Amino acid sequence: MSVSAAYPINRPAARVIRDDAEAIRVAEQIAELLQAGAAERDLNRQVPVEIVDAYSNSGLWGISVPREYGGAEVSHATLAQVIAIISAADPSLGQIPQNHYCLLEDIRLQGTHEQKRFFFGLVLEGHRFANALSETGGKNVQDIRTRLVADGDGYRIDGRKGYCTGSLYAHWLGVLALDEADRAHLAFVPRESAGLSVIDDWDSIGQRTTSSGTVLAEGLRVPAFHLFPTYRSYERPTQAGPFAQITTAAIDAGIARAALRDTIAFVREQARPWIDAGVDKASEDPLTIIQVGALDIRLEAAEALLERAGRVLDAGKAAPDEDSVAAASLAVARAKVLTTEIAIEASNKLFELGGTRSTLRKHNFDRHWRNARVHTLHDPVRWKYHVVGNWLLNGARPPRHDWS
Template identity: 40%
Template sequence: MTTIDATSTSVDGNSVTDIETGGENFTPESTLDRWIAESSGFQVAPAQESAFAAELREAGLVTTLGLLAPVDFGAAVQFVRRIAVVSLGVAADAADLVEAVAYVDKFGTSDQIAQVEQATAAGRPVGVAIRTADPAGLGQDDVVAASRVRSKWKSHLIVVPVDAPGGARSTALVSIVDGAVPVAGTVVEKESLLVGSRVRSGVELVLWSAALLGGVEQVVNAAAVVAREHGKPWSGRTYERVIDDPYVIVRFGRLRAEFHAVDRLLRDTVAGSDADHVAAAELLYSAASQLVTLVYTELPELVGAGAENSDELWAAATTLRRAALRKSVAWVESIAGQSLLKADADTGSVQPTPVVAESGIPVLRSHEEAVAVARALADRLAVDAVARDHDRRHGFAELQDLARTGLLGLTVPTEFGGSGASIATVIEVVRIIATADGSIAQILQPHFGALDVIDLTGTPDQKRYFFAEALGGARFGNATGELGTKAAGDIRTRLIHSPDGGFKVDGNKAYATGSYSADWVPVSVRDPAGNRASAVVSRTAEGVEIVDDWSGFGQRTTASGSARFTGVRIFEHHVIATWRAGEGSHLMGATANLVHGAVNVGIAAGALAATKNYVLTKARPSKDLPIESVVEDPHVVRRYGLLAARLAVAESGLARAADLVDAAGVDQTPASISAATIAAAETEALGSEIGLEIASELFALSGASSSRSELGLDRFWRDIRTHSLHDHMIWKYHQSGDALLSGAYYFGNRRTLY
């Protein structure tokens, strides 16, 4: 038998009720909504915290969470996250309750599960002991002591972690009589022990990450209010308001982008696996902790000197930073790194079989089909990717393989025989291909961009013709950019009426990505009336010269060189009136940014995979270290875990933006389009930043030999550095920060105040 000795919990018996009395019109949801609405934007004071906890308890919080935890863990996590917007302390207690219930539900006996169900149904919370105080665990005398119970609530059941003989981990479920703390000598049958320990750690990490994110939301939003209403610009600046300072705007945008991505990672972690998926939980906790540190570091310059409420804001940020110290993020990242630096097992999954069209090219009707085809193509591209980059060899054969996959017709609407794939599917396909070859992935951007333009502004006949071309494997390049203009995006090339009908075009273009081997080349022009248009010409037409004179140090095989057009005849029905799209109040800009973001994130994923492969197969430890393998180096495994967490943030930010673009495509309102535009801008910038970090750190983790040119590991950094220069990333963050501080809407690069 086991003796449990638990020290007293900190409970305010006068302010926290023992039994809940929720009512039909008095629910935890409505109570929480009211507190969030009425709060001043800062964490509640200690005196208010007791009242907040009491109201939630009286409204039935324990029962709600106790029922949610085993049935809908994700909903319980989100509830904890929302509580943290008001109080991190109350959120911590709620997180402990969910953790205990979820753990017992997974590993408890039927009697133990029934105990927990009855207790929570009656409003009696379940607590969690921090650790086993007796280092001997379940020793010869079967005696173990719990150090203390975390929750401030009166717990009627306590989950206590213990060490069983032989090093096994176990857990005791201890029953408490009338809310009293058990005294030394309390006897618990050995049958009361549960099994498992890492599972519980994963649940705890997810819940505490949720609490930290709620705290971050509160601090960032409060900082925005302070900056907007009371912020004063720094001395020497010409701005009347701190929210007009471009450096402040960008910092807010950077925090907002990171928060959105990590918040989505929380949802992905819960939805993508069981709550006990520890590796994913460890990456989430790393991401949430790093975000807290970023907020704490950036906060002083966000509101300006001498702003009112700055003391309260700083106190809230300090409370949040202290909360992040609940666990050592370095050790969590180290554990994640150790588990991730292992050979991947073959899942043996069965891939779907695509439908084949009359042309012999499949029409990919589902997300799963498209992803399976993209992965197979990525495997093919990876074989010669290093050699192609080294020799600066355009991938003619590889692009022919791409044409035969059916991926080029992904975005063709169903009414024209295509799959009408979601943006989320397109983005995932581009990301997967970029893990193997960033250049070929980038070539997809002008192709899908051309189809978007045709879909938005083309006539029915133009759509019918060009969509059929795409379904048949034809690929579209681009001839958009011009050198020597006052600003990027300016167009001097004009369509001239031809005496024998149609038009002619003369002009020079630069950065014609993908056009070197494309079937069609859309040329950005001004029509005779001065309107913007796109003249779609055959690459083999007379007067078309595409030159592969691209000399960039990265993305070497995109053939982003020059295009010259000399008296090229253009049929009238090949001129797309792009001016009909208006000045950006649509999703084309957001989609383009997303594709670029997918290339960034895909290259980052490829770099991390290459790091893992090199560390496992080639890297050697220093002769001065008493270890046999680099995988035993604590600094390597910890840094790898951190980089894996950063990649997870970038991938979740990308997925969030894709979902918002898809949603805005259905509900096309100014608010939804602007939100999608800003999300796409955030993820392009964040993916670039994280990708550069991973591609650079690759060498620090792998060692000096990894810098050999024949290995080609440098291509990841060169590719993402080059590709990230496509747009001014700092202005992507600027859009997000400006939207938060001023309420501005963005449609492409057009800013509007409503």
């Protein structure tokens, strides 16, 4: 039996956010708290428990809970905006609840009324959910080896999971496993469950405090009530895929915002103009001015497509069908292309426009590029171009899975 990593998990005490406007206000307030220590947390790979608690107790983790079960059920556009606001402050912390929101969508799509009432109730209290979905050893991301077998009046899960974002900080984990017919099920289990181990071994160059490490299930017992037939989300048209993708794109938009924010401040306050510019301040250098303007325009375009994608998801949420789900996937694909590219470009341009002194370790500006480079690898953006082009040329609907 492996030893689970230690992290204080306190009893939650969350506020309940009531509407979209309140969600945006709270996000802006929490962003101020998170931004203050973001660079230091990245350097130290540590997140104080009071920061995580303040974040989840803010109520932001419950804003997608349906109104029927006491939540605000904010629009997809608002959810994306909230994630982007938080990610501009600290994208690692912005990513922690990204899979939490996706797990709540699984509950909404496949849970019974009793399951929804129970698990959504936990969320509104402030319980944090993390994922144990992906695996690192298969031939591709859909090659899942973790197995689910009937065991008495419940089930047993055995397997090894990777990229388990937020697992160190979670109250509950959603573990993906295949049954005897190779159908995917999602099991929600308390983090302290016997047979469940969280290994804090995430050592990527970016998104360093997401706790996206390993989770082991070794004879993990799961009651039937905690099991969700998530395979059904892809047997018929649902928004599970585009929902997951818009939350991911929002993180990249936040990374771009952060990089551009620090570029503007550094050019104004510390960078030196190039000798041929004939000006006294770097902020007066005409070539720098042009490039900052170009970055802002591309970021605005990315955020506009992100908002538009949210509206497309909103329009098809009540009665998703083949056409509305395809429209949502296409809208999110377009947004994700631009959020990916501006995140990488803005985080790189910071150094070009800031000059050599912007690379000093004390600034830790390289975290923006590291975060952008790592998080945008979630799925290959080159395939977003293919999805859009294949639709336009051949009328081919986007594939139905978590990455589309």
